[in-house]
Amino acid sequence: MLIELKNIVKNYVNGDVVTRVLRDVDLSVDEGEFVAIMGPSGSGKSTLMHTIGFLDRPTSGTYLFDGENTQSFTDDELARIRNKRIGFVFQSFNLLPRTSVLDNVMLPLLYSGDKSGYESRAKKALESVGLGERIHFMSNQISGGQKQRVAIARALVCDPKVIFADEPTGNLDSKSGATVMHILEELNKEGRTIILVTHDKQVALHANRIVTIRDGKIVEDRLVPNSERVHSKEIKEEEE
Numbered sequence: 001m002l003i004e005l006k007n008i009v010k011n012y013v014n015g016d017v018v019t020r021v022l023r024d025v026d027l028s029v030d031e032g033e034f035v036a037i038m039g040p041s042g043s044g045k046s047t048l049m050h051t052i053g054f055l056d057r058p059t060s061g062t063y064l065f066d067g068e069n070t071q072s073f074t075d076d077e078l079a080r081i082r083n084k085r086i087g088f089v090f091q092s093f094n095l096l097p098r099t100s101v102l103d104n105v106m107l108p109l110l111y112s113g114d115k116s117g118y119e120s121r122a123k124k125a126l127e128s129v130g131l132g133e134r135i136h137f138m139s140n141q142i143s144g145g146q147k148q149r150v151a152i153a154r155a156l157v158c159d160p161k162v163i164f165a166d167e168p169t170g171n172l173d174s175k176s177g178a179t180v181m182h183i184l185e186e187l188n189k190e191g192r193t194i195i196l197v198t199h200d201k202q203v204a205l206h207a208n209r210i211v212t213i214r215d216g217k218i219v220e221d222r223l224v225p226n227s228e229r230v231h232s233k234e235i236k237e238e239e240e
Contacts, residue, residue, distance in 0.1 A: 001028055001029075001030060001031075001064070001067070002029055002030060002031040002065070002066055002161065002162065002193055003027070003028065003029040003052060003063075003064070003065060003162070003193075003195075004027075004028045004029075004062075004063070004064040005025055005026060005027040005028070005051075005052070005061065005062070005063055005064075006026055006061055006062040006063075006064075007024050007025075007026065007060070007061040007062065008022055008024070008025040008026075008027075008048075008051060008058045008060075008061035008062075008063065009022055009023060009024060009025075009058060009059045009060045009061050010022035010044075010047055010051055010056070010058050010059050010216075011059045020216060021044045021047045021216050022044050022047055022048060022051065022058070022216045023215070023216040023217050024061075024217070025048065025061070025213075025216070025217065025218055026218070027048075027052075027211065027218065027221075029193065029195065030193075031161065031191075031193055032188070032191050032192075032193055033193055033194075033208065033209060034184075034185075034188040034193075034194045034196070034206070034207040034208050034209070035193075035194070035195050035196065035207055035208075035209045035210075035211060036196045036197075036198060036203070036204035036205075036206070036207035036209070036210045036211070037049060037195065037196065037197045037198075037211050037212075037213060038198060038199065038201070038204050038210055038211070038212045038213070039199070039212060039213040039214055040199065040214070041199070043213045043214050043215065043216070044213050044215070044216040045197050045199075045213050046166060046197055048197075048213060049164055049166055049195065049197045051063070052164070052195065053082070053086055053088060053164045054070070054078045054081055054082050054086065055082075065081070066085075066161070083108055083111055083112050083158060084112060084158050084160070085158075085160050085161050085162070086160050086161070086162055086163075086164065087154075087155025087156060087158070087160040087162070087163040087164070088155055088163075088164050088165075088166075089148070089151045089152055089155050089163065089164070089165040089166070089168045090151065090166050090167075090168075091166055091167035091168065091170040091171055092171065093144075093147040093148060093150070093151050093171075094151065095139040095147055095150060095151065095154075096139060097138075097139055097140045098138055098139075098140060099138065099139055100135065100136055100137065100138060100139070101126065101131065101134050101135050101136070101137050101138075101139060101142065101150050102119070102122055102123065102126070102135040102136065104139055104150055104154055105122040105125055105126055105150060105153045105154045105157050106118050106119065106122040106157070107154065108154060108157055108158050109121060109122065109157055109158065112158060121157055122135075122153070122157055123135060125153040125154070125156045125157045126150070126153045128153065128156065129149040129150075129152050129153045129156075129183055130149065131146060131149055131150060131153065134146065143176070144171055144172050144173075144176060145172055145173070145175070145176025145177075145179055145180065148168060148169075148171075148172060148176070148180050149179070149180065149183065151168075152168075152180070152183055152184075152187075156187070160192075161192075161193060162192070162193040162194070162195060163184070163187065163192055163193070163194050163195070164195050164196075164197075165184060165194065165195070165196045165197065166197045167197060167198055167199070168180050168181075168184070168196070169181065169198075169200070169203055170198075177203075178232045178233070179232070181203065181206050181230075181232040182232035182233060184196070184206070185206060185231065185232060194207070202230060205224060205228060205229055205230040206229065206230050206231070206232065207224060207229075208223060208224050208229065209221070209222070209223050209224060210222055210224055
């Protein structure tokens with residue numbers, strides 16, 4: 001089991017006000033799964049992803065990652081897990097502006113301290129998402145769809161076990177969104193675990209399992225029959 005949550009609670013405290021965001025969440029994810037987490041705004045889906053991805057600590061409960069109980073992990077240990085074993089793709093891309101595509105992808109390698117062949121590894125990651133010809137472009141010189149593909153390459157460059165994608169198509173047109181979903185599907189076929197957060201049912205149907213959260217609780221957890229699944233084809237973007 002790659003990910004196992006038991007009775008996870010997440011509260012935010014502001015003075016005397018306690019906001020309950022996650023309520024006794026139990027969730028298990030096997031290595032190699034493609035899981036979509038769905039829910040309306042304010043349901044707790046992004047907080048759940050941030051908790052699973054070690055961007056936030058739970059208030060209480062047990063979180064096992066790859067068989068290890070993470071409760072006692074220090075901030076430095078969690079940072080190393082985020083850097084080496086997890087990749088993140090966000091709706092807003094989170095690229096450094098006026099910085100080359102290549103340098104954006106190399107950043108996780110620089111933070112890891114592993115500088116051996118880091119440029120070639122970044123180029124390989126960019127080639128895997130179809131951007132081998134754009135490595136020297138500035139990140140503010142490429143389209144939104146290309147920015148998201150750069151973000152995927154950056155998530156891949158440290159060879160993580162799991163990729164978290166938070167509304168990865170939310171800022172994209174349908175063509176660019178289809179390309180991004182195709183890349184995520186192919187990564188899953190290669191054995192990567194994908195955990196996708198979305199409010200869009202059509203996007204969620206790319207996954208083989210949909211977990212629905214409402215008011216901080218998982219209300220449904222179902223496998224998606226192959227007859228229902230959406231499969232994207234690679235769409236070549238026109239050169240700009």
